[in-house]
Amino acid sequence: MPLSDLRFLALNAWLKRIFNADVTPTLISGDASFRRYFRVQHKDISYIVMDSPPELIKVLPFVNLANAYSDKGVDVPQVIEVNAEDGFLLLSDLGDIQLLSVLNSDNVYAYYRDALRLLDKVSLVIDNGESGLPLYDAAFVQLELDIFSDWLIKRHLVIELDEKTQNMLKTAFSFLIENVEAQPKVGMHRDYHSRNLMLQNEQLKVIDFQDAVLGPVTYDAVSLLRDCYVRWPDALVEQLMTQHFEQVKSSGQLDRGVSIATYTRWFDLMGLQRHIKAAGIFSRLKYRDDKPAYMADIPLTLEYIRDISARYPELEIFSAWIADSIIPAVEAKL
Structure with missing residues (x-):
């Protein structure tokens, strides 16, 4: 240095x-x-x-x-x-081996199964020993979603949104915020994925937890299974998602009356909100913090956003806008 x-x-x-x-x-x-x-x-x-x-x-x-x-x-x-x-x-020192670096189609199920089980303990952390964790509420989520508009759309793509598009985004974001508020709240790592899980002596270790909050029961699970840095087959994600559904019902964090259909909706929309936020943060890292490497991860987040939002009639217009306007604009600037 x-x-x-x-x-x-x-x-x-x-x-x-x-x-x-x-x-x-x-x-x-x-x-x-x-x-x-x-x-x-x-x-x-x-x-x-x-x-x-x-x-x-x-x-x-x-x-x-x-x-x-x-x-x-x-x-x-x-x-x-x-x-x-x-x-x-x-x-x-927890070593240099990020979980992401060892994952492949043969071992991903076993590692992710163990990582989901570890969430039973992670979710119990609801204070820091001195005060309760911040609540991941509607205002918090709105601030995160605004990062997408401010940094990816306006700053990186230099797109001025007309009133119709602004209203479309407002409606879509309100829909996602309602999803956050509908879910039971647990201790939430807030960045639980394969780069923040280390392997040491074949045991999973957790890093980058300092932004933990009290938030939706699906957040950390979808953060792991729909990782911003790697995409796994839908069948595998659904299998592991169902495991987490059964897991949180068994622990009492999810009422036994909640159906897998409701949980899946929560999971999908929670992941969608996270990817929207991430796409904005990756852009902010380049322009505010001089860390351009994360820009390479934006295309995958946009693919997730396009594909998952297309599953919900309330977000069809938003999905089409991402597919027809935002993805081509991002690709043109790569």
Whole structure:
């Protein structure tokens, strides 16, 4: 890292005080936020260091949630040292193997089955030990949906929406918000997918949980099964979706009177809302945060949006607009 990187210099000084020795942090990644992650080695033990500028993202919410998840039996990074003032954390190292990197048609069912079972524990985290998790309510969802309009449609595609299209989007988004409000609420990871599940000694470990909320029972399941970064056959998704349906009924998180048809509708529309949000966020990452790599993931999110919305008469016009106007416009700018 350049010597002009003052945060990196401060990080090095902090690590030297902890280990009482010089160590060499190696940048391993930034995520879709303002955080950076480094790996350090000391006495043959590997650690992860989080660098999170405190004026942008404070570290204590991560620490509190890590403890809350651990208390419920979810394997997450152990917090070893905390420097809240400067925004540094020393964490245990869960390795480099993202679940996505090992998935194939032969093993995806078994891994996703286990990941769905893990949601039984994830969903029990409804507070961070100090206060309840934020509620994923109508206002929260509207803000997320607006990211699509503001960053993908207006900023990236430079499309000015006429009044008719604005009204169409308002109707479609209201329909999706009603779906959120109709569902039972559980502890929700909010970004539960194959890049945020690590494999260590063939055990699933969970990362990137710091934005957890209290939200719809289908959210994390559809986030996993209709992953923004990979698409699996519908028959497989439906099989695993049914497993989660039975799972949450058995746990009492879903009333036994709720039918599979109702659950499927909740699941489909929840995934649709997530993909709309994701398409907007991927664009915002490029233009606001100078992280253009995520733009390559927009076409898959739009395919999901087109295909799933076409299943519902209330969204047929929206689906056609995505298919006829938005997908061609995005492809033209690739």
